[in-house]
Amino acid sequence: MFILTIDQKASRTGSDLIPDALAEFARLAPAHITAGPERTVGDELQLATDDAGTALRIILHATRTQHWSTGVGLGEVETPLPASIRSGRGPAFIHARAAVDRAKSDPTRVAISGGPGATDAEALVRLLIDVRDRRTDKGWQVSDALAEGLSQQEVAQRLRISAAAVSLRARAAGLRVEEQAVPALVRVLAAADAQAGA
Numbered sequence: 655m656f657i658l659t660i661d662q663k664a665s666r667t668g669s670d671l672i673p674d675a676l677a678e679f680a681r682l683a684p685a686h687i688t689a690g691p692e693r694t695v696g697d698e699l700q701l702a703t704d705d706a707g708t709a710l711r712i713i714l715h716a717t718r719t720q721h722w723s724t725g726v727g728l729g730e731v732e733t734p735l736p737a738s739i740r741s742g743r744g745p746a747f748i749h750a751r752a753a754v755d756r757a758k759s760d761p762t763r764v765a766i767s768g769g770p771g772a773t774d775a776e777a778l779v780r781l782l783i784d785v786r787d788r789r790t791d792k793g794w795q796v797s798d799a800l801a802e803g804l805s806q807q808e809v810a811q812r813l814r815i816s817a818a819a820v821s822l823r824a825r826a827a828g829l830r831v832e833e834q835a836v837p838a839l840v841r842v843l844a845a846a847d848a849q850a851g852a
């Protein structure tokens with residue numbers, strides 16, 4: 655199981671982002687979220703998923719805005735999960751708490767704890783986040799448009815630039831690197847979780 659504990663950064667000096675985040679995280683993969691998302695304490699939310707792809711999707715979404723520190727706990731939980739994730743128990747919850755505390759002091763804003771595979775998974779996820787953190791607004795424009803299913807030609811028409819310019823932006827944004835990395839990272843996360851639960 656993947657327990658994600660997501661804490662709002664600088665919440666005392668900014669607005670409460672939790673209500674919008676709850677809706678957004680629930681929208682990302684409703685079929686694979688087994689508990690939550692739910693506000694747990696103050697400026698923090700938590701959710702559980704048994705799907706590595708969903709966990710990675712939420713990690714990448716949370717770290718993109720730089721408003722959140724994300725801790726991921728791997729391993730077993732007591733089942734059945736309670737109606738409120740705040741009552742959840744088990745090693746994965748403990749690992750998630752330790753991970754979010756480490757994430758707060760890391761430039762990538764993410765940490766993964768639990769089992770022997772967590773260190774490798776964390777290192778590789780942080781590499782991808784570092785690539786994404788270097789992406790410019792123009793790079794994100796292309797990334798978001800392609801994620802909608804548009805072709806490069808359609809992206810060029812929308813942005814009123816040439817198809818060659820779209821290709822250049824995509825290359826500079828590391829979109830091909832991310833496209834290749836995501837399936838591999840899903841497998842790494844799934845293997846790490848399986849090891850943690852063994």
